[in-house]
Amino acid sequence: IRSKGSQEETAGTSNGLGGRNRSERACDMGDEDDTGAGPSAISDEDDDPTRRREIRSKYRDLINQVQQNREDMLNPANNKLTDVLEEANKLFANVRQAREAALDAQLLVLATDLGKEKASQLHAEGSAFDPSAFAEHLLSFMGLNRLEDESGQDGNLEGYLPQSAWQRLAKRSEYCFKTAPSFHYILGSFLAEPPPPRQRVERQRKAPSKEAKRMMPTQLKKMEESNQEATEREVERILGCLQKYFADDPEEPISYYEFVIDPNSFSRTVENIFHMSFLIRDGLVKMNLDKYGLPCIGKIKSTGHHFSCVCLNVLRDDMYYWCTIAPVEEGEVELGGAAVRNQCVISINQKSWRVSIL
Amino acid sequence: MSIHFVSVSCVYYSQGSIAMSQKKKAVSASQNKTQRRSQVCLDEDDEDAHFSQITSSQVQRAREHFTPVQIDRKVAEVVQFILIKDQKKIPIRRADIGKHVIKEYKGIYTEIMNRVCRTFEQVFGLQLVEIDPKNHIYILINKLEPIHGEPVSMRPGNPKTGLLFVILSVIFMKGGVIKENLVWNTLKKLRVDPGEKHDEFGDVKKVVTDEFVRQKYLEYVKIPHTEPVEYEFRWGLRAEKEVSKLKLLEFVGEVCAFLFLLHSLIQLTNLSVIVIINVIKCPLINL
Numbered sequence: 001i002r003s004k005g006s007q008e009e010t011a012g013t014s015n016g017l018g019g020r021n022r023s024e025r026a027c028d029m030g031d032e033d034d035t036g037a038g039p040s041a042i043s044d045e046d047d048d049p050t051r052r053r054e055i056r057s058k059y060r061d062l063i064n065q066v067q068q069n070r071e072d073m074l075n076p077a078n079n080k081l082t083d084v085l086e087e088a089n090k091l092f093a094n095v096r097q098a099r100e101a102a103l104d105a106q107l108l109v110l111a112t113d114l115g116k117e118k119a120s121q122l123h124a125e126g127s128a129f130d131p132s133a134f135a136e137h138l139l140s141f142m143g144l145n146r147l148e149d150e151s152g153q154d155g156n157l158e159g160y161l162p163q164s165a166w167q168r169l170a171k172r173s174e175y176c177f178k179t180a181p182s183f184h185y186i187l188g189s190f191l192a193e194p195p196p197p198r199q200r201v202e203r204q205r206k207a208p209s210k211e212a213k214r215m216m217p218t219q220l221k222k223m224e225e226s227n228q229e230a231t232e233r234e235v236e237r238i239l240g241c242l243q244k245y246f247a248d249d250p251e252e253p254i255s256y257y258e259f260v261i262d263p264n265s266f267s268r269t270v271e272n273i274f275h276m277s278f279l280i281r282d283g284l285v286k287m288n289l290d291k292y293g294l295p296c297i298g299k300i301k302s303t304g305h306h307f308s309c310v311c312l313n314v315l316r317d318d319m320y321y322w323c324t325i326a327p328v329e330e331g332e333v334e335l336g337g338a339a340v341r342n343q344c345v346i347s348i349n350q351k352s353w354r355v356s357i358l
Numbered sequence: 359m360s361i362h363f364v365s366v367s368c369v370y371y372s373q374g375s376i377a378m379s380q381k382k383k384a385v386s387a388s389q390n391k392t393q394r395r396s397q398v399c400l401d402e403d404d405e406d407a408h409f410s411q412i413t414s415s416q417v418q419r420a421r422e423h424f425t426p427v428q429i430d431r432k433v434a435e436v437v438q439f440i441l442i443k444d445q446k447k448i449p450i451r452r453a454d455i456g457k458h459v460i461k462e463y464k465g466i467y468t469e470i471m472n473r474v475c476r477t478f479e480q481v482f483g484l485q486l487v488e489i490d491p492k493n494h495i496y497i498l499i500n501k502l503e504p505i506h507g508e509p510v511s512m513r514p515g516n517p518k519t520g521l522l523f524v525i526l527s528v529i530f531m532k533g534g535v536i537k538e539n540l541v542w543n544t545l546k547k548l549r550v551d552p553g554e555k556h557d558e559f560g561d562v563k564k565v566v567t568d569e570f571v572r573q574k575y576l577e578y579v580k581i582p583h584t585e586p587v588e589y590e591f592r593w594g595l596r597a598e599k600e601v602s603k604l605k606l607l608e609f610v611g612e613v614c615a616f617l618f619l620l621h622s623l624i625q626l627t628n629l630s631v632i633v634i635i636n637v638i639k640c641p642l643i644n645l
Contacts, residue, residue: 067584067585070584109583110583113581113582113583120533120535129528129531129532131528131531131532131540131543131544132543132544132547133614134527134528134531134544134610134613134614135524135544135547135548136547137613137614138524138548138613139547139548141613161549166517166520166521166558167514167515167517167520168515168520169515169517169520169523169524170515170516170517170518170519170520170523171509171510171514171515172609173515173519173520173522173523173609174504174510174511174515174519175504175506175510175605175609176523176601176602176605176606176609177504177519177600177601177602178499178500178501178502178503178504178600178601178602179447179499179500179600180444180482180484180498180499180500181500181511182444182445182447183441183442183444183445184445
């Protein structure tokens with residue numbers, strides 16, 4: 001008997017309820033009409049339709065009460081739910097018919113659900129986390145600027161939330177997900193183009209492609225030559241420059257560094273050094289150190305010490321460009337005649353280039 | 359001893375009878391094909407039921423009937439089908455795979471699906487996971503764990519991910535089930551009002567209660583016996599598999615701890631509010 005009653009209780013509030021002796025009532029419950037004549041054991045009270053209606057109305061009140069004041073009932077601070085159940089218990093004492101019992105059952109179901117919710121509220125874990133505070137923290141994370149007020153928004157919201165706010169949150173939250181990247185084709189749509197335009201395009205494309213092919217071999221040939229030619233042309237160009245200078249002033253040596261360094265381009269500078277070394281190698285210009293010890297370029301004279309080079313290495317070693325001007329080997333004919341073999345190593349890197357521009 | 363035997367044979371008998379009744383159901387279902395109701399789900403349940411009725415002899419016949427090349431092709435078709443279906447992140451039903459792709463290769467369904475799973479793992483680094491063993495629903499998730507410090511993808515983040523994260527973390531921190539009002543109130547604090555159109559999310563209520571629910575990130579369930587009707591939110595089946603609770607908790611902790619520290623700092627040192635706010639704005643403090 002107790003267990004039947006407690007089945008309804010355990011899902012309810014933590015406050016214990018008195019057991020309801022339902023089995024005792026069960027034998028009293030029949031499905032008599034209000035006006036029908038029942039077994040002789042029933043008293044007048046049970047027969048009275050007003051009384052029946054009263055009980056049913058009270059049950060309905062209780063049910064309404066529970067439904068309308070749900071939040072209130074859930075409040076752990078009060079025992080309103082228990083009160084309702086106690087009321088129902090009292091009412092149940094007078095229940096004689098199925099209709100009333102059905103209402104009682106309905107009320108109990110409601111109360112059970114509420115009781116379950118109320119019990120879950122008692123979880124300690126749930127109460128420690130405050131979603132409002134969490135929201136405030138999130139706003140800060142998203143970059144809320146609390147000093148600036150959003151104009152035109154309602155007064156409760158302070159501060160300006162930047163456009164990228166949700167993006168920022170999304171980027172950080174992505175880590176929590178093991179989302180599979182969506183599969184999308186990189187180009188094209190599934191819409192089929194109507195056939196005629198496609199054919200026209202194809203025909204047009206076919207014609208130029210043949211010519212393009214024919215063009216290719218000649219172009220390539222030109223490319224091959226130009227690599228070597230380009231260097232030669234450059235060297236010749238530089239020689240021409242130098243000769244112009246010397247024409248103006250044959251005796252004045254030109255500072256090497258001034259000549260080769262291009263203040264606008266480091267790579268150009270390296271190229272200039274490279275080309276200059278050809279000229280020196282071929283003996284077309286001479287290079288010697290001036291009174292300050294800086295290299296300078298001068299016109300070839302018949303005598304004198306000057307540098308000459310054969311082997312030219314432009315090495316790239318940790319951002320340094322090394323240009324070694326190596327001595328001439330015996331047997332090589334030079335324009336300069338009997339020249340003393342000397343060697344000069346020039347190095348340049350971006351840093352020193354920048355410094356030298358200044 | 360004898361009693362023992364009887365009980366064992368009873369078990370076999372009852373298993374047999376269950377199998378019998380299932381077969382009968384399948385047979386009658388196929389007989390009813392002509393009288394089929396318009397309910398689509400009923401159709402697909404029958405289609406799906408076929409998968410469990412395949413006998414080993416059927417499998418053998420199927421394997422002999424198709425060439426290895428054909429089977430390879432079928433595997434590739436299934437892979438492609440799943441990849442396309444996954445674009446919207448709506449879980450894929452086994453019945454759909456059967457109806458649209460596998461069709462007559464039903465007999466070797468298991469073999470095909472095994473190879474499909476292997477292909478996903480080895481070629482794409484993805485995992486095909488059955489989130490609902492009862493209804494046979496699959497999702498694709500990433501097999502590779504995201505590495506902290508490296509961007510998860512090169513594409514700009516989808517703002518909906520942030521929205522989903524907020525809801526999932528509140529549900530998680532509150533024990534796994536919350537009433538819908540809690541979600542709406544929290545979002546309102548974040549300037550996202552379900553009643554208004556939002557710049558980034560549009561119809562927020564639809565995104566949360568329809569899109570996320572269809573994608574199985576969330577469950578939006580009616581609370582029984584409520585008048586007017588109220589709903590509660592839970593984690594969906596996809597979220598259970600796709601979201602790392604640990605990582606989520608870490609992030610929640612980061613978000614809260616930072617300001618907790620700051621709060622303590624204010625109290626300890628009496629720093630002015632302006633200084634603190636500028637500290638928050640400082641780009642170095644990038645969680």
